[in-house]
Amino acid sequence: MKNIENLKLQTHSTIKEALTIIDHGALQIALVVDENDKLLGTITDGDIRRGLLKGLDLNSSVESIVYTTPTIATLSNTKEEILKLALSKKLHQIPIITAEGKVVGLQEIEELIKPKIKTNKVVLMVGGLGTRLRPLTKDVPKPMLQVGNKPILETIVEKFAEYGYVNIVMCVNYKSHVIQDYFGDGTKFGVNIEYILEERRMGTAGALSLLEEKPTEPFFVMNGDLLTNVNFEHLHDYHISNNGVGTMCVREYDFQVPYGVVNINESKILSIVEKPVHKFFVSAGIYMLSPAVLEYIPENEFFDMPTLFETLISKNKNTVSFPLREYWLDIGRIEEYNKANEEYDEVF
Template sequence: MTPINRIKLLPTSTIREALRIIDKGAMQIAIVVDENDRLLGTLTDGDIRRGLLNNLNLDDQVESIVFKTPTVARLTDSKEEILQKALTKKLRQMPVVDEENRVIGIRAIEELVRPHRKPNKVILMVGGLGTRLRPLTEETPKPMLKVGNKPILQTIVETFAQYGFTDIVMCVNYKSDVIRNHFGDGSAFGVNIEYLLEEERMGTAGALSLLSPVPDEPFFVMNGDLLTNANFGHLLDYHTDQDATATMCVREYDFQVPYGVVNVEENRILSIVEKPVHKFFVSAGIYMLSPKALERIPKNRFYDMPTLFETLIAEGEKTISFPIREYWLDIGRMEEYERANVEYHEFF
């Protein structure tokens, strides 16, 4: 995603300034924002030409010729959703905005079709025993169970590769030979794979202390038993734009109380709410960490990701959430495995 610093304008900017930006920029577009970077509209060469035909001059403000209803991508939009919007409107680029309509960057559609390889490592935690899925996992590690006629882990690898993230480290333990034999060095899948053997179980963060060399770019950490079509490119952009130390992907979870809830003060009934629904955010098992987060992980001991986040929060580091609204399923039990096989071809 391209930053907008060089192509953004205020509504009080002149048409002359807009022309200069459009002519110099490879995107051939200008983004018009307010003082808080909230999107007001876009400008192209065509918009300017129409303004000049309506007797505007180069020193007039752009406010009157801004296209105020541009098609935008949200941070949580999947690659497929962005491409569909672009194809429908015949767009070559699209502003990407956050939940408050602030412009985070601009997405070139061509890059989605042919993503560039990116340097950010992907650390996949694939050493679990999968005890709740026995007997399926007695000979096969859980990430290698087939969903949609391919291992869960293969879908994860292929999804990251679609976004240009091809430098992958697999933290292995249980039945690691099954994983190694299937993926090898990753070349058959268009990626490069290294393996990190956990001699003892080290938790969802402990194995990160074994990384060598230490990544010098923000990196992904993901559990190897998840199915999701989340936009990993947007996750990286969001983490970087927010200058965060750690980003946790979260998923909304609804819980309905099966009874009427009585709100009481002392012995007086204030209200009765019938079967209320409570909404929570839960960890989605996908994280983005900056290299300095590794400094908090102790060597050679069990350490999980919630503990890492609690440590970072206590030390005042910036820890943020990234909501996933795309398809997401944690395959931990037999009913979830069966559901994944039913839903796979609808979403992948």
């Protein structure tokens, strides 16, 4: 997404200020926001010309020419959804907002069609044993199980490449040769792949201590047994705009207690709630980390990602959550594996 700080106006801004933004910027649009950066509307050259024809002058407020119902997308929209929306309405750019309506960027459609290659690393944790998926994982590691007529890991690689993230590190262990023989150096998949062999299990964060070349810019970490169509570019932008040291994708999870829950104080019954639903946010196994986190990861020790985030929190570092509303499936059991195969064609 494009940075929008120099595109913002407020309703008391003048038409002359709007013209300056539109004429001197390459995006040919101004974004009108309130004091909390909530998007109120947009202004284009056409809006200004129509205002001038109605008798407004350059010192008039933009309030009466703001287009208050622009087409927008949210951080949870995938690349495909944004592109489809833009093409259907013949738009060259779409404002991106948060769930609360705060504008955080402007997506140029040209960039979606021709994604820019990015240098940020993608670290994929693909060394798991897949015990709960036996006997399917007897001869192959879990990320290499076929879903949609291709390995799970291939879909993950393709999705990152779709957004221009082509520098991939795979942390391998169990049946590592199967992965390495299939992907090689990544050339045939349009990416660059390096491998880190975990001699022993290091955990989702501990394996990062084995990186030969330490990242100098924010990097992704993702479990290799997930299927998702999350917009990785939006996750990247969100991490940057929130000044995050560590950003964790989270997923809403709920379960229903199958009984009436009795709330008591000593022996007195205070209330009875019939089959209540409890909701939580759980880690989705996808992260974006800044290089500074590496100093908190011990060398050659088992260290998982929750422990890393707990450490960062204890050090008052800025840890951020990125709620996922896109398709997401953790393939940990036979049931999820079967579900993934049933849904793959529709989703991907």
